[in-house]
Amino acid sequence: MSQDTPRIEVRNLVTLIDTPRGVVEPVSGITLSVAPGETLGIVGETGSGKSVFVRSLMGLMPPGARYGQGSQVRIGPHEMTRLSPGQLRNIWGREIGLIPQDPATSLNPVRRIGAQLMDCILRDPNIAPSQRRARAVELLSLVGISDPERRLEVYPHQMSGGMRQRVLIAIAIALSPGVLIADEPTTALDVTIQRQVLDLIQRLQEEVQTSVLLVSHDLAVVAGRSHRVGVMYSGRLVELLDTASLLAGPRHPYTRGLLNSQAHHAPAREDLPTIPGEPPDIRNRPPGCPFAPRCPRASALCQARMPEFTPLSPQGATGFACHHPFEAGAQTSAAPVLRSVS
Numbered sequence: 058m059s060q061d062t063p064r065i066e067v068r069n070l071v072t073l074i075d076t077p078r079g080v081v082e083p084v085s086g087i088t089l090s091v092a093p094g095e096t097l098g099i100v101g102e103t104g105s106g107k108s109v110f111v112r113s114l115m116g117l118m119p120p121g122a123r124y125g126q127g128s129q130v131r132i133g134p135h136e137m138t139r140l141s142p143g144q145l146r147n148i149w150g151r152e153i154g155l156i157p158q159d160p161a162t163s164l165n166p167v168r169r170i171g172a173q174l175m176d177c178i179l180r181d182p183n184i185a186p187s188q189r190r191a192r193a194v195e196l197l198s199l200v201g202i203s204d205p206e207r208r209l210e211v212y213p214h215q216m217s218g219g220m221r222q223r224v225l226i227a228i229a230i231a232l233s234p235g236v237l238i239a240d241e242p243t244t245a246l247d248v249t250i251q252r253q254v255l256d257l258i259q260r261l262q263e264e265v266q267t268s269v270l271l272v273s274h275d276l277a278v279v280a281g282r283s284h285r286v287g288v289m290y291s292g293r294l295v296e297l298l299d300t301a302s303l304l305a306g307p308r309h310p311y312t313r314g315l316l317n318s319q320a321h322h323a324p325a326r327e328d329l330p331t332i333p334g335e336p337p338d339i340r341n342r343p344p345g346c347p348f349a350p351r352c353p354r355a356s357a358l359c360q361a362r363m364p365e366f367t368p369l370s371p372q373g374a375t376g377f378a379c380h381h382p383f384e385a386g387a388q389t390s391a392a393p394v395l396r397s398v399s
């Protein structure tokens with residue numbers, strides 16, 4: 058596999074979930090790839106399908122969920138949609154590491170930090186049993202935990218939320234996976250700690266050339282840290298753009314609305330409207346573009362037909378799905394606000 062081969066390659070990913078009220082499709086035809094050493098941000102409102110998407114990438118499907126026909130998810134050399142549970146468990150940690158949302162519930166409360174780290178380290182055939190403790194100390198130092206020898210002996214409740222999140226990052230990188238998925242890694246943390254944790258993920262990404270998928274409902278969190286940003290709406294990828302284009306003026310009206318709504322980070326400004334209305338219920342999606350009912354530019358065409366993804370660069374590394382996109386670079390008044398917070 059060459060240096061340039063994407064580490065993550067997703068083609069037409071559809072995730073279906075059987076529910077008592079019928080089948081729902083929280084992830085609906087997503088295609089994207091992530092290069093070695095690249096950080097791709099994934100942003101979308103609550104319920105847009107981000108969590109089901111990242112779990113589908115890992116083969117960690119919710120109960121009752123399955124891949125739609127023709128879905129492809131390649132992580133490194135593995136086609137995830139075809140693996141057995143045993144094969145998947147072997148890949149988790151080695152090829153793909155997950156930094157979960159909530160450090161408070163993701164660690165075992167009754168086991169010491171060192172023991173939890175050791176569970177991962179002992180899966181590494183290159184680390185001799187006599188070196189495992191040293192490796193645990195090294196990992197805690199790497200994620201910026203001071204006095205690591207002593208911290209191996211403590212329980213999760215004896216650490217702050219930010220420190221627990223660092224431990225989870227140490228666990229995620231213990232086997233040096235080529236891909237790290239950070240699913241809302243800072244939602245549960247206060248703003249200063251948020252920044253430190255994001256800095257840490259970025260530093261690890263740069264030092265080790267990991268590919269990172271950084272998932273957040275908050276565009277400001279991903280904008281300053283990602284090479285490209287994918288915008289999800291109602292289970293679909295509506296825009297995929299490089300960060301410079303995001304700040305210069307996105308093409309999709311939803312991305313613009315999202316950008317404008319980020320003004321909540323700054324003092325209220327009347328010239329930055331938020332998006333009126335609610336996303337559609339996925340049990341009852343409109344036939345055309347799911348954003349049409351809220352979109353100021355929507356026409357009869359949008360109500361009737363879902364727009365195709367229009368690629369703007371080779372292999373669809375960037376593009377948008379909209380019948381009435383904004384002109385490239387057409388300014389939005391929110392970009393300076395976003396630039397100042399990321």
Ligand SMILES: Nc1ncnc2c1ncn2[C@@H]1O[C@H](COP(=O)(O)OP(=O)(O)OP(=O)(O)O)[C@@H](O)[C@H]1O
Pocket residue numbers: 074076081083101102103104105106107108109110119120274339
């Ligand atoms: N196990 C499930 N059974 C049925 N529907 C589900 C299941 N899990 C998720 N969904 C639905 O799929 C949609 C997407 O959910 P998902 O949790 O992926 O959104 P999200 O963007 O990650 O939101 P949040 O930021 O709140 O986590 C939602 O409408 C949700 O109700």
